Amino acid sequence: HLLVLFLVIFVPSCLTQVSEFISIDCGATSDYYNDNATGLSWISDASVQSQGISVAVGDAYGNPIQYRTRRDFPTDDRKYCYRLTTEERRRYIVRSTFLYGNSVAEGTYPKFQLFLDSTKWATVTVMEASRVYIEEMIIRAPSKFVDVCVCCATTGSPFVSTVEMRPLNLSMYATDYEDGFYLKIAQRIDFGASTTEAVRYPDDPYDRIWESDLDRRPNFLVGVAPGTQSISTTRNIDVNTREYPPVKVMQTAVVGTKGSLSYRLNLEDFPANARAYAYFAEIEDLGANETRKFKMDQPYMPDYSNAVVNIAENANGSHTLYEPSYMNVTLDFVLTFSFVKTRDSTRGPLLNAMEIGRYLQIAAKTNQRD
Secondary structure, three states, rough: OOEEEOEEEOOOOOOOHHHHOOEEEOOOOOOOOOOOOOOOEEOOOOOOOOOOOOEOOOOOOOOOOHHEEEEEEOOOEEEEEEEOOOOOOEEEEEEEEEEOOOOOOOOOOOOOEEEEEEEEEEEEOOOOOOOEEEEEEEEEEEOOOOEEEEEEEEEEOOOOOOEEEEOOOOOOOOOOOOOOEEEEEEEEEEOOOOOOOEOOOOOOOOOOOOOEEOOOOOOOOOOOOOOOOEEEEEOOOEEEOOOOEEEEEEEEEEEEOOOOEEEEEOOOOOOOEEEEEEEEEOOOOOOEEEEEEEEEEEOOHHHOOOOEEOHHHOOOOOEEOOOOEEEEEEEOOEEEEEEEOOOOOOEEEEEEEEEEEEEEEEEOOOOOOO
16 A cells, blocks of 8 residues: 655635635745736645655746756655645636656656546656646635655656646536546647647736647647648637637637648547537628538547538637537547538638546545545
8 A cells, every 4th residue: 555645735715716826836945926927825845744855946937937847755655745725516726737858768658647636647767858748727726725745666766856736616627426526638729820839818817827739849739730820819709608718819720722721739648538619609700601510520439520501600709719529539549630611601711729538537535544
């Protein structure tokens, strides 16, 4: 049995969404406020975490201040945990990030396990010193606290750069299976982005991380259809639906000017059952005789592929979000997806954003300290 070492973080009761955010800079020596990227307040774990050591990473990679240190833990059989207070049955984003930052000999980067309570969340495998690895789950809190833990390194030492928790509103990301499954985020993509920078708080009041489709890394959004173009608008978008994606994300899109949109990308820890969300808003002004109608061509799923998407009609107007989602679909490790216009459409398909979450079965706690 793994010995568990707990860290209890107490956060005062707050009135606003942002003041309920928990943002822990692991390895930092003092608290600070307002990082350059988000303007959010961060706390150090120095006064509450006695295990492990603080390691300076520096700012050679141009990352925000919270990535200038990390906390390394011993290479033993113990779980090293951060305990986060929650409101039972409320939904949260729980996120851990990892920036190693030190060049090492080939083959000796850390590889270790990440847990949420007793549930194995991910295997963290560092392949690049300068890359920030992000692991994120959407949970409905099972009790008054959850424990984010690292352990069991097979190479190097377990470490953490940040631990973050963001409360969600109302029924955001509700699923039919949340009594038995968490939703591990596999992809969250902003299409038509103007820069490679991810969109997050303050543009997203829930501080989700929307990756830019301009990010270039292996097996991410390759196989792009000819004629794919980015478009944008400065007009406001009505995003008042279930998941409330940020207006900034919905103000950009890709369009298939030659009649199709297609992409290919890898999904970590797939094949698996997943929840998928597509976000559409008509951000071009179509003429009186123009239409934009399309279908999902790949992956082919009879319940969804036969449906015609007409964004302005489905959303009851232009510059308004239409958000179809797929409660439970089986997706492969390599996901190829495409949309094609219908024969009677004058415009090609359009896509603003997408999210894919993998269902992760919740493991029962073996005792009150696991």
